[in-house]
Amino acid sequence: MFNAEQLGLLCELDVIDRIFDHIDNGTTDLGETQWHEPVSSYYEQARFERELALLRQRPVVFCPSSALPDAGSYVARNAAGTPLLVARGQDGKVRAFINACRHRGMQVAAGQGCSRAFSCPYHGWTYNLDGTLKGVPGKAAFPDLDMAADGLVEVSAVEKGGLVYVMQQGEITDAMLDCAPDFFSRDQILFHQSATEDNANWKLLTETLLEGYHIKSLHRDSFYPFGLDNINVVETFGENSRIVYPFKRIEKLRAIKREQRRIAGSATLVYHLFPNVSVAVLSKHTSVTIIEPISPTQTRMESYCVKHPDTVNESITIEDAMRDVAFVNQSGQEEDREAARAIQETVTTQANSHLTFGYFEKAIVTFHQNLHRQLATSDRE
Ligand code: FES
Ligand SMILES: [Fe+2]
Structure with a gap:
């Protein structure tokens, strides 16, 4: 046990x-x-x-690690009323983002699957698995756009004991997961x-x-x-x-x-x-x-x-x-x-x-x- x-x-x-x-x-x-x-x-x-x-305000289990088996695996769903997108990056790390495009707020992914990047279905802005903004069609129309600053908004995510925990406000600390079993x-x-x-x-x-x-x-x-x-x-x-x-x-x-x-x-x-x-x-x-x-x-x-x-x-x-x-x-x-x-x-x-x-x-x-x-x-x- x-x-x-x-x-x-x-x-x-x-x-x-x-x-x-x-x-x-x-x-x-x-x-x-x-x-x-x-x-x-x-x-x-x-x-x-x-x-x-x-x-x-607290770490809550989002899914088991096995729901995100590979680089590019993702799960998108609402948690406590917030659309979240949780994805495993090329580096193997699991990250969680608010699933909202930085253009006009469309959700950039739905359901679950495996992808090399997330392309917003509305106007095609694309994001890397680590949330950074990768491409904007017709970029010249957005003279103010700061590509480096307009990645998906990240929230805290930690894997422990085969479960992915997400916390939407603040950072998950080790102490918060003291009582998290290694399932x-x-x-x-x-x-x-x-x-x-x-x-x-x-x-x-x-x-x-x-x-x-x-x-x-x-x-x-x-x-x-x-x-x-x-x-x-x-x-x-x-x-x-x-x-x-x-x-x-x-x-x-x-x-x-x-x-x-x-x-x-x-x-x-x-x-x-x-x-x-x-x-x-x-x-x-x-x-x-x-x-x-x-x-x-x-x-x-x-x-x-x-x-x-x-x-x-x-x-x-x-x-x-x-x-x-x-x-x-x-x-x-x-x-x-x-x-x-x-x-x-x-x-x-x-x-x-x-x-x-x-x-x-x-x-x-x-x-x-x-x-x-x-x-x-x-x-x-
Ligand atoms: S809302 Fe995402 S590209 Fe326009
Ligand atoms: Fe019962």
Whole structure:
């Protein structure tokens, strides 16, 4: 489990012990406080704008490094309401720019791909992969133009542990990524990508990922036949959390000598990278999901699936990994998204003044506590 212990997280043997304890005692990890989140947090424009401001002020995962495999690879999409263009240069370095032409603001790239330069579709100004302005058709018509100063506007981008982090205001420092796990090695392959859009606030979708109290009830025919209900190991590291969701087949590990037990294949490990990213380590692959707020009531989720490396004992094919993806996406995740959309319709009614999170929903309480603290700090700045 990469640098889990350096982050203060349990090693896999201890996680397995704790799950067995919970199974034997009919218990699960518990939080110490309840949380009441006002329903207005899920629809108010003012709150939404404070959240977007916060997302622009801190490093947020933009995509896995494997989405930018080569020099010239790029991904363009909106992040916290800003069109961004993130590209790997000829020097191998990943850079992020505001995706706005310096002529009249057109977006110079769309979607993703691989290119030697970016040519603005409007009038053809071109930019190098490092953002510098390369060419202007009919340059004589712009006597004031300073080619050296009119490159794409760059924002801070850093690669760590196989993820690309972007921060739109200020520079990312090493200290900011102290709690960033090293998820991927350099050679891991991105084999599948998908995106969904839902009429639900981004926090409702995030909350679905952070507790196992709903496995039996919401996922009766999808996850529950394989997964244990409300038996979880929940830990925090920095502002982030890790939630371990054991499968029923973890019982088989009891027959194996403790030192030889491996959790892979017996549990899903969900890392919530505060505030809006989840990294789920499944049996054959790891999925990185960016929960991108579009409006107070609309969210786009970008999912990237990266294959686990082959091990001495196991070689994992893309087909194996795709079976993992189909299992998660087509069953459980649909149910979670449907729940989030359904809740969105009730938060504007008189039914609840707030949503309630109890001891089983510890990682969600942590999420809201951190969000409240960070919003208060960012309001003061
Ligand atoms: S807006 Fe880009 S070339 Fe005119
Ligand atoms: Fe769920």
